[in-house]
Amino acid sequence: MNFAATASLAFAMSTDAFAAAVGKGAALQRPQLREALRTGAIFGVIEGLTPLLGWALGNAAAPYVQAWDHWIAFILLGALGLRMIHEGWGEPDAEVDRPDSHSFLRLAVTGMATSVDALIVGAGLAFIDVNIFVTAAAIGFATFVMVTLGVMLGRGLGKLAGKRAEIVGGVVLIVIGSLILVDHLRAAAG
Template identity: 35%
Template sequence: MNWAVAGALGFSLALDAFAVSCAIPLYAPGVGLAGALRAAGAFGLFQTVMPLLGFWLAGNFLDVIEPVDHWVAFFLLAFVGGHMSFEGISALRATEAARKAMRRKLSGDPTRGSLLFLLALGTSIDALAVGVSFVGLELHVYGTAAVIGGITFALSLFGVLGAGRLSRNIGDGRCEILGGVILVLLGAKILLQGLFC
């Protein structure tokens, strides 16, 4: 198993969930350990399952993908990374008034029910696309998915519990930008390996 690639994927994909986790206490003050565990568990579970789903979908088209797998991996990772970075830049430009308005729109406990489901699903869509790129990578698929889920769980738990000051400093788009850059660089590495190795 390639621990370096699994760790890089896990860290970059987890940053979206981490940013959302940091924001949870701002929307729902007083979230305790139980709420933090629920949120982290949901984010970690979705980040584990979605790459496997993407890999399974891509595996059904392996004969078509295999000759160009490094290009597929590159474009998927570059697209997802670019999208994450764009969203992060947009969040950095958001005004404080817009942030307050967004907080008012969110009603309910973000660590329960359908709201938690939507947050977990929304932060794991990128992982589905990355799972498609697994076909072109020589990775232990289940181990890599478990690493991604584990890192997401840990960062999300830390995000909810340690949010306060931390979320005000890094929950404004910087996480998404960093995650996006990591994914683009990882895609470029895969493309170069596919072309020259």
């Protein structure tokens, strides 16, 4: 994957965490930078580690599915993108948008819930030639930045922006999955 694809993937992976962070920020009276940075760090570390776990699991299965790897990546990214678009059009989840507190445990659980997609993406990336450590670091960094911004902007943007960000992230995932498929099909034909 080139720089643009890695950056786009990192952005797409951070949008659901951004949506959750907007809700977290909206619940605060006045979001403080310290709380935003703390929330961003927790989400970013979790989101950066889950693709590594997914990649390791996908790598274990790679010898058995090499002939179909590009289709697997396309289907996983496409399905995840469609799910994100669907959720972006839905009603906000009361648990994410109205948190009781900002304890470490609640932030970590929310971070893990929003990183399931990064686990799936990591598994899909095991089937293509990609530096998973660079990709995971990019996902973690993008999530840190987006969550920090989401908490700070949460009060002003509210629920609408969080849902729109999830739709954009879903579209980006579908485009990346399609590009992977097209690249592999062109290489096989040419």
